[in-house]
Each structure stands twice: as structure tokens, then as C-alpha cells.
Amino acid sequence: METFDFIVVGAGSAGCVLADRLSESGRYSVLVLEAGGHDRRFWIKTPIGYGRTFLDGRVNWKYQAEPDPGADGRPAYWPRGRVVGGSSSINALVYCRGLPQDFDDWRAEGNAGWGWDDVEPVFSRFEGRIDRAGRRTGPGALAVADVRDEVHPLKSHFLASAGEIGLPLTEDFNGPSPEGVGVYAITRRPNGLRCSAADAFLRPALKRAKVRLETGALVTRIAIEQGRARGVDYEHHGEARSAAARCAVILSAGAVNSPQLLQLSGIGPGATLREQGIEVRLDRPAVGGNLQDHLAVTYYYKSREPTLNDELHPWHGKMRAGLRYVASRRGPLSLSVNQCGGFVRSSAASQRPDLQLYFNPLTYIEARTSERPSLNPDPFSGFILSYQPARPTSRGRIDIASADPRQAPRIRPNSLSTQKDLDDVVAGGRLLQALVRTRAMQALIAEPIAPGIEAMDDEAILADFRRRCGTVFHPVGTCRMGSDAGNAVVDGSLRVHGLDGLRVADASVFPAITSGNTNAPTMMVAHKAADLILHDAGAA
Known part of the structure; x- marks a missing residue:
């Protein structure tokens, strides 16, 4: 020994x-x-490669949580x-x-x-x-890289919509004023x-x-x-x-x-x-x-403007992005698809930020389940909006x-087992509805992909969250x-x-x-x- x-x-x-x-x-x-x-x-070193390692048993424990009563009895x-x-x-x-x-x-x-x-x-x-x-x-x-100048131009719609409903902007989620919306920093080297x-x-x-x-x-x-x-x-x-x-x-x-x-x-x-x-x-x-864990739900939209789907769905787009990455270590392969978001208060009554938002210029509808070997972009211009209650009280x-x-x-996650967590889900859904209804977002949305949150009442928001929410790991x-x-x-x-x-x-x-x-x-x-x-x- x-x-x-x-x-x-x-x-x-x-x-x-x-x-x-x-x-x-x-x-x-x-x-x-x-x-x-x-x-x-390669797929570990390449930033966007986590879509490949997500289900790779060579590098991933691939655990399964037990059926969760709070999430309609679904395993995760x-x-x-x-x-x-x-x-x-x-x-x-x-x-x-x-x-x-x-x-x-x-x-x-x-x-x-x-x-x-x-x-x-x-x-x-x-x-x-x-x-x-x-x-x-x-x-x-x-x-820890600041990639504000590299993320997709679609970010302007998200930031503008946040401004329309009074959400603050932040230059740095890791700085002295982290509350607000902006672009996420990522753990990427200069190369x-x-x-x-x-x-x-x-x-x-x-x-x-x-x-x-x-x-x-x-x-x-x-x-x-x-x-x-x-x-x-x-x-x-x-x-x-x-x-x-x-x-x-x-x-x-x-x-x-x-x-x-x-x-x-x-x-x-x-x-x-x-x-x-x-x-x-x-x-x-x-x-x-x-x-404890964070649970989020995602809403999918077809876009009036080109998104990462247009770059990464076609085979020639994948090849172009790959060649760009090999030559310059830049482009969509050098980034996370989790590009924008923020920490915000779900309402004026909230004493502190209680939601985390995500805005991604990409959709991968067919890759929602854990059975697919990788995440593949959809064949149309699309983006997602997602939210998670930031401080769950379920244990x-x-x-x-x-x-x-x-x-x-x-x-055994035991998710959504407190009234506060249920209230936070509804508050988050209401905030997302407000974002979607802004002029900036309406100018971007070609159509929502069902289920759309736009017309949901409180009961429907909660039911949809239970039915589709997932861990954010x-x-x-x-x-x-x-x-x-x-x-x-x-x-x-x-x-x-x-x-x-x-x-x-x-x-x-x-x-x-x-x-x-x-x-x-x-x-x-x-x-x-x-x-x-x-x-x-x-x-x-």
C-alpha cells in the first residue's frame, strides 16, 4: 500500500x-x-461539442433519476x-x-x-x-471569456424586449452588478x-x-x-x-x-x-x-431572421463552420449555444432576482429526449426562450x-413539492409571456411552436411546466x-x-x-x- x-x-x-x-x-x-x-x-475541447458528449457513455455517467411525482411522474x-x-x-x-x-x-x-x-x-x-x-x-x-462581440446578432431582439418590460441590462454577470440580462461569459481559452x-x-x-x-x-x-x-x-x-x-x-x-x-x-x-x-x-x-437542482422549461419559436439553424443544419454549413473553427478557432463551434439570458425579478414585488433566463439562437426540437445520440439543429430558422426558478425550496x-x-x-429529486416552487413557476411563466408580447420579440417571431405560452393561464403554465420541465444539470x-x-x-x-x-x-x-x-x-x-x-x- x-x-x-x-x-x-x-x-x-x-x-x-x-x-x-x-x-x-x-x-x-x-x-x-x-x-x-x-x-x-475533440468534442470535449471544442466548445459546442457538449452536444456530442451529452450521451457519450465513455465520458458520462448517464444517470437516471427516478420517476418524479412533481414532474408528472416522469424520470429524468x-x-x-x-x-x-x-x-x-x-x-x-x-x-x-x-x-x-x-x-x-x-x-x-x-x-x-x-x-x-x-x-x-x-x-x-x-x-x-x-x-x-x-x-x-x-x-x-x-x-473566463467575454464573448459579447461574437454571439449571434439575434441577441439584439432579446435585449430590446427585456428593456421594453423594464428589466435591467448588465455588462457582466460576474461583476459588481450581476442583476439583469446580457451575454453569458464562457470558460474558453484565447485559442x-x-x-x-x-x-x-x-x-x-x-x-x-x-x-x-x-x-x-x-x-x-x-x-x-x-x-x-x-x-x-x-x-x-x-x-x-x-x-x-x-x-x-x-x-x-x-x-x-x-x-x-x-x-x-x-x-x-x-x-x-x-x-x-x-x-x-x-x-x-x-x-x-x-x-437541490434547477428545473427549466423551454419554448420554441420559428424566426423571421436567420439563426444558428441556418448555419449549422445544412451539411455545407456544418462544413463551413468546421473549417472556420479549424482555421481561426472562431465561429459558432467556438461558443456555447447558451448565449444570452440573465438573472431577473419575476415581479416588482420580488426582493431579489428569482429567475434565470436563457435565449438561444438555435432550436433542436427532435433532440429533446435522451435517446438521441447528439443535438442536431432544425431545418428552419428558430430560437428558444427558457426560464428556471433560481432558488427552489424543494428537497x-x-x-x-x-x-x-x-x-x-x-x-429522487422530489421536485415542485413546495408551494413557493409552484408559485415561482407561475411567476416565471408570466414574465416570459411579457417578453414574448413585446414589440421587439413580436418582430422576430414568425410563429410559436406548440405548446406556446402566449395564451396560457396560471393553471396551464404550471401544468405545462410539470409536463415538460427538465433538469439544468x-x-x-x-x-x-x-x-x-x-x-x-x-x-x-x-x-x-x-x-x-x-x-x-x-x-x-x-x-x-x-x-x-x-x-x-x-x-x-x-x-x-x-x-x-x-x-x-x-x-x-
Whole structure:
């Protein structure tokens, strides 16, 4: 058995950060274990390629949530990165820190050191802002590109329609005034390639002698002795192995796999563990609870003006875009299709932004289901409008379905189970109706593609949302951070309550979901976790 100072489980958005930060002094050795394989794939590096990796089992766990009563009893497809870089290698690249109030809420729940004033400097430290001219203006390793001058001209209609109903504009969702509508920044390098957490953080770490990455390494159990995590057992390409940790084992396997691994190791709801024949080491009902996610519904429209469909549906258009990308690393293949949107208040009575909007200059009607191998644009000019309530209050669970670590856990979203969430759905639908009725949007819409939201009353808005809503792939909260071991899994330093030498650092520790895309705050959590871990290691 080899021994390392730190063992990091998962080379995803958080694990890559930890590998870099924990090893940068040269003092500590780090083993990173990743169940998936390498990320050296064309469709991972190409920004628009997430349409290809969406259903690719070589890089994607392809989870299925159980039928959800709140969503008309429908199951949901949950893609999660099973590859170096994790979900940062297969996501839609949108970079949003979240709103300042999100983190002040974390602090208000008793998590000292996690308010906006605490975390904003952490974001600033690792962001490498790329301005509209392609110049790097920030000190960090993660490339965050301003693509306002590159997105489709259709954006002018969306921005004008927002202005007509009094929604503010923002130049930067990650700046001092993030409320409003605008163009999303994306994690793209100046050379036009995706900038995943692996690109920004893991590859520099792997140049150091004391960092080792093992891919194809499925961790099966945390080894616990006398109240302390001593290491892990794992399978490496079918061979059973073990590794020991001098300082700490850190779970960064994500909101699905981190609670699964805790439960497989005997840390979780006692009844669930006993049912699967697992010895209960710590009876912790909170492990796997507090599951939160964003749900959105999309409305489709035929356009009076050309959209990305016109460029990317015909074979010759695909070829032209491909040649342009190869030659210049620019054009539609260098962007996300999630181009515009924003954080807005559904009504004047809202005390804070409570909706996230999306405006995409592309439709792919025939690719709505998870059975299709890729997303293919429609043969007509089209665009979409979409909204998601930003701060859902419903809570679900993730629990093991078997003692076999290769079997996927049970995912029970429990969506739309509170009255507030139902009210937010209706409020969001009403705001979208107001957008659609503006002069700017009416000048763009040739016709809505059924079901259209225009004539829906409140009951119909809610019924349509239940019937068609889907996850936006932002699961968080299943190893909740908090001071009370009765309802939280880790404390404010991300130490697992009741055990030494074990921490969790990924989206699973979010006490409450942030208002937008979750990749950026996940990397922030990992950076703060490294500060906390290094402080404790130096004091030991």
C-alpha cells in the first residue's frame, strides 16, 4: 500500500483545483483518483461539442433519476462527467459565480467564512478574465471569456424586449452588478478551446513530482479505523488496490457520487445502510439529503431572421463552420449555444432576482429526449426562450441502491413539492409571456411552436411546466455544510462531522443552491477548501 499526504477522490471541477492547490508548495504528495478516462477528445475541447458528449457513455455517467411525482411522474436523464475534468469537461461552458445574496445566505445558516465578502476574493483569485479583444485581464488560471462581440446578432431582439418590460441590462454577470440580462461569459481559452478545470488546474499540478493521477480508478470504500479516515480502497482497471493518507482523504466526486461513497463506507442513514448489508459506522441521515437542482422549461419559436439553424443544419454549413473553427478557432463551434439570458425579478414585488433566463439562437426540437445520440439543429430558422426558478425550496435525496459501488444510486429529486416552487413557476411563466408580447420579440417571431405560452393561464403554465420541465444539470447539497451534525454532513471547514481525516469539497456541500450555473461556485468551494486544509495541515 502506497501512502500519500492527501488522497483526492474525483478529478472533476473540484478535484482538479485541489490537486493544484495542495501540491503547489512542493511539500505535500497528492494522489488523485478518477473513475473515468482521459479528456483528450475533440468534442470535449471544442466548445459546442457538449452536444456530442451529452450521451457519450465513455465520458458520462448517464444517470437516471427516478420517476418524479412533481414532474408528472416522469424520470429524468442526469448527465455527469465521468472523465478527467468531470462535468467541467462536458458542460455548456457558462460561467456564473452566483449572486452575492446566495453566499450571504450560506453564512446566515451558520457557516462563518462563506459570505459574499469572504468568497468574492476567492473567485477573483482563480479567474483569468479574457476581454472582448482576447486579452487576459485577470491573474487566475481559469480562462473566463467575454464573448459579447461574437454571439449571434439575434441577441439584439432579446435585449430590446427585456428593456421594453423594464428589466435591467448588465455588462457582466460576474461583476459588481450581476442583476439583469446580457451575454453569458464562457470558460474558453484565447485559442478557442474549452478551458475545463483539468486544463486550468490539473495539468499544471501533474508537472510536479509529488502529484499522481490514476484514471480508471473506481473508489469502492473509505478505510476508517478508530474514528479516522486512513485511506481508500479502489479498483484500478479491475485490480483491487488500496492507498493510505497521512493528512486527509478528500471527496470531490460530486453531488451524486460523494454521498454514495460515504454510504458505501458506512456513513449515512442507518436503516438504508443496514438494508444493503453495510456496517453502520456513523448513523447520519443527512448524507444524501438536501438534494437541490434547477428545473427549466423551454419554448420554441420559428424566426423571421436567420439563426444558428441556418448555419449549422445544412451539411455545407456544418462544413463551413468546421473549417472556420479549424482555421481561426472562431465561429459558432467556438461558443456555447447558451448565449444570452440573465438573472431577473419575476415581479416588482420580488426582493431579489428569482429567475434565470436563457435565449438561444438555435432550436433542436427532435433532440429533446435522451435517446438521441447528439443535438442536431432544425431545418428552419428558430430560437428558444427558457426560464428556471433560481432558488427552489424543494428537497430530494440520493441513496445507494446496492452495496455494489458499480451500481448507480437512487436519485429522487422530489421536485415542485413546495408551494413557493409552484408559485415561482407561475411567476416565471408570466414574465416570459411579457417578453414574448413585446414589440421587439413580436418582430422576430414568425410563429410559436406548440405548446406556446402566449395564451396560457396560471393553471396551464404550471401544468405545462410539470409536463415538460427538465433538469439544468445543477445538482447540489447532498453533503450539506452546517454546524449541526443532525442536519449537515460537514462543518464550515468541510470536515465530515464525527470523523477525523475526512473532508468533502464539491457541489454536494452547498447548503443551498446558488441562483445560476454551479460550475464556478464549485471551483470556488475547492479553492477555499484547499486554504482550510493547508492551514490545518501546517498547524498539525
